[in-house]
Amino acid sequence: MTINIGVIGTGAIGEDHARRITQTLAGGQVVAVTDVNQEQARGVVERLGLQAEVYANGMELIAADNVDAILVCSWGPTHEEFVLAAIAAGKYVFCEKPLAVTAEGCLNIVKAEVAAGKRLVQVGFMRRYDKGYQMLKQSIDSNDIGAPLMLHCAHRNPTVPDRYVTSMAIVDTAIHELDALRWLLDDDYKSMQVVYPRRTKNRFEHLADPQILLIETLKGVRIDLEIFVNCQYGYDIQCSVVGEEGIANLPEPQSLQMRKGAKLSHEILVDWKDRFIESYDVELQDFIRGCEQDSIGGPSSWDGYAAAVAADAAVTAQESGQVEPVVMVERPSFYS
Amino acid sequence: MTINIGVIGTGAIGEDHARRITQTLAGGQVVAVTDVNQEQARGVVERLGLQAEVYANGMELIAADNVDAILVCSWGPTHEEFVLAAIAAGKYVFCEKPLAVTAEGCLNIVKAEVAAGKRLVQVGFMRRYDKGYQMLKQSIDSNDIGAPLMLHCAHRNPTVPDRYVTSMAIVDTAIHELDALRWLLDDDYKSMQVVYPRRTKNRFEHLADPQILLIETLKGVRIDLEIFVNCQYGYDIQCSVVGEEGIANLPEPQSLQMRKGAKLSHEILVDWKDRFIESYDVELQDFIRGCEQDSIGGPSSWDGYAAAVAADAAVTAQESGQVEPVVMVERPSFYS
Amino acid sequence: MTINIGVIGTGAIGEDHARRITQTLAGGQVVAVTDVNQEQARGVVERLGLQAEVYANGMELIAADNVDAILVCSWGPTHEEFVLAAIAAGKYVFCEKPLAVTAEGCLNIVKAEVAAGKRLVQVGFMRRYDKGYQMLKQSIDSNDIGAPLMLHCAHRNPTVPDRYVTSMAIVDTAIHELDALRWLLDDDYKSMQVVYPRRTKNRFEHLADPQILLIETLKGVRIDLEIFVNCQYGYDIQCSVVGEEGIANLPEPQSLQMRKGAKLSHEILVDWKDRFIESYDVELQDFIRGCEQDSIGGPSSWDGYAAAVAADAAVTAQESGQVEPVVMVERPSFYS
């Protein structure tokens, strides 16, 4: 069985997912595309040699009979309506981050999915599919290091463009950890605090960089997450889990060991896409397999909501300088 | 376009390739299978839910109209005839190691392919598709370390079964390096010598283990390859390329760094399949893509022949204790 | 010229320093010892074959004509009076931690030394003499990584005895970092905050373990220091300095790389003495050399005072749960 997929939004990530489905993954084919820029949508069909219809808009694509599953890769503010429409149509939908631009929007989706009585939504938090994070989670779950007590994390980018503002450190950057760490620990957040170190000179005047996000979880785990988006030297994701019996660290990406010029060195990646490129393959293959088997796994609407609530608290903490509580509605049993 | 694939030999590797094509890779489907054990062939069809016909034998499968490309995964001594038949039928053929059980047999295939005037054969030397080896080759080719002068290599297995005999250190074990190092260096072998260290107590009486294979290439590179198949501690593949300006080492497989029990440690793999599992995906995807584009790359018949000749010289060197020359026929321009 | 040294307090550390001077270091000899346990003092003389007089008490030892320099290794609460007496006698004095048991006591020493008009006191903060910390400081001072912005540190012990209480995480454990980090950064502390992660089960009921000490410096550097004294796996000291252009990490102690039992591993030390044993040699050689050259360097009375004030603020922060300011008197120009 081949899953017929419709792609809403054929910008960079949408085109890349279409390519992935066509050239790399098993079990799916792109049969429908749409974009606010119709020219762009047609270009993707041509470049990838797709046998796919170009729809006028997302709603028509969702409604199309031969579309089994939908990928939402459009502009963030449009996600909510397309995901809700897919749920209404009873079709599986893979939604790129964010699920919705507000926690309330995410909750609308949660409610619609619960009402539908079936998991239909997978959110594009690809880190859960990263081989390194999976090794780390397996090690924690196997009790190799005992109960986790502390996490020391870092999210570092070489540079960011001028339009990057202080709150984006949370909503664009730390958002990946806000999802991944909940999943890693099987835990939820209790509070958020932000402290500001001395700022790097390598930043725009308007930007507080670096920042440290201090998190407490419901189980009492303490997380410190350095967010440093002009660190210059590379794209570097660190996660060290300190448990009662030992410590497990997120693996470094595989790289050559070189001896040259009085240095023993390994390359550090500089482009985030290189770091997680394989996770995109795995997450989307998982989605397609879920569609085939009529049983979706992966990050859920609830996870999308939880990340949104956590991000809201962290942004509040950025501004208040205080410890801010993370307050969520009760978790529907549907998601447990 | 979907490539219709026929699989000859549905033992462990054949079934795994069929699963790969069906569940993991894009662009191909298994439409035909055969095995000397027909029950086994039918079992694979059932387990994987294939829509595939079970043929009485390899020749009938190769002849089948709807078969575009053939995978030869049967018993080694049968490879030659199936590959020759596929060439005769003008069909692409992916042949697991060895291409043929003698250098002469490989040469028959080389000649048939040259006569056919088109590359049809890809040999299953999967190491060339390993991400680590590709990084290493890229580094050499980019002249990061200048001209290679020496390679220090090791091929270590935790243990081998009782039926493993001394010559298998070459024909079953070192054979992977005999292909990969030619490719890595873009070079050919001049001579082989084998020296025998003190034997490990952890071996069968009949087996010389470890062994060191000393190779000289036509360009003058010196290679020492430790072959140690009862090393106890893990499946460990090492390759250190010493160049005029520096050294590049094959990456270690990605793994967690753990601090526990007074050790800072990384896991070492123990099963060779875990080490190269992803390379199998990549090599077969490359083959399918080659079929789609009517242009096969990857390890050629000539490479299969070269590995066979090198292995013959190394086995002779095991017995003679001398430096043995590696003598090949002239390389057809077809393969350059 | 040989420096004649008198040792006050011949317990474990006092005897070890006496051995060091006698058997390992150049330029000094132990000519006088004393201890509240006179038997113990005589035992050291005998065990080390010293030609040294045993004095009835520290004051008599300090007063002895042939004593050029004093080592204060007695019980903490006695340090202040002995150091003051040495200053009064115009003799060089090396004082083990703490310089005095209160910040006020340290300040008394500072004032006495300033009044004496000459640096006479060196405090036993041996980490500054650790080869790894020296490499780290040199790298920072060479501007390899630009201005430091954040430090991620950890101080981990495998276990502590029952008598270890929560405040000792600061005054016995973190005290080493409280000195070393000021020196490393050439900076002073602005505030202290303590957060408590989930407690490890591997602790005594009365003890909060682990703890995280969050520090802000006057230059705005943010330090997080994990203090985990029942971490089980080893004695492990980590210090990662994040600068504007890169990151420098305190080196791991030198150790064998082993491949064994499916692990690639390095040993982690479990005894803190093994970690800093060489630093003791270097610090004491530096003191002896300072005496010879009539010019003492190393950690000063002021550094002893600064560490005491910082520790007081951190202990207050342990109890208050708040961000506590670090308030010092003005630094005498004498120490700049």
Place this chain on the structure above:
Amino acid sequence: MTINIGVIGTGAIGEDHARRITQTLAGGQVVAVTDVNQEQARGVVERLGLQAEVYANGMELIAADNVDAILVCSWGPTHEEFVLAAIAAGKYVFCEKPLAVTAEGCLNIVKAEVAAGKRLVQVGFMRRYDKGYQMLKQSIDSNDIGAPLMLHCAHRNPTVPDRYVTSMAIVDTAIHELDALRWLLDDDYKSMQVVYPRRTKNRFEHLADPQILLIETLKGVRIDLEIFVNCQYGYDIQCSVVGEEGIANLPEPQSLQMRKGAKLSHEILVDWKDRFIESYDVELQDFIRGCEQDSIGGPSSWDGYAAAVAADAAVTAQESGQVEPVVMVERPSFYS
């Protein structure tokens, strides 16, 4: 008790040893010096502030009443006569490499020492005192990795001066391993073979660089030692011991881990002196302690002889291209 030491030859190494005794080590003082260049000898006395007499020649220095022990740091061809004279005088003598410039000369010393009936000679093979080599030996001796079967070693220098010729790869460079590996394995050599890889362009025309020395020991261990004296990137000493149960590697020198400029890197030393500077301290302290306790340990005359014989065989193998036997006289029970 302070050992009164006379230094014959106050060139670079002689002056450095004199400084070491005076400023770093316990238990010894330099009371006599001599050099063919008397001006040089007087300069050392002055620079180090020694209270030492300058003798006209080595023989007079050896004969001096107040000289307890002798350091021979003069030109290689003079070593034999000075060591023999020290033995004749019944004085301890530390002799820098080589013990004598011929195996025969070494044997003369062995015979004289045996006749004297007491170990008086220590040879300056400082690697045995390197902390890393000591860790490695301890691991082997503790049977951590079972019986050693193979050693993969490398001795790499960034560059060598023009006067360095092919045989110096053995007699100046590999000589350190020729001693250290016998000691590490508690074994002796059976044969030597040299193979020549493609030569680096970064060498003088007259020099074969790199070279690989292949050694078999009496216990059957196989050693491959890469000698590469224009490797460009650093001074790099590698030793990997492959045993029946695992592998132990010589530790890398301690260094900072840096993240900078898209590299995760450690510095590699470029100056051999930095690599073994601490070993010089330890070996000489061991000699002084041996003098004090009237019981010398460390590398013996026999070790000096064994290294000379091994080097002779290796030089022969460089020229013959064959496997050359290593033939020693029977070991006097005196040295066992």
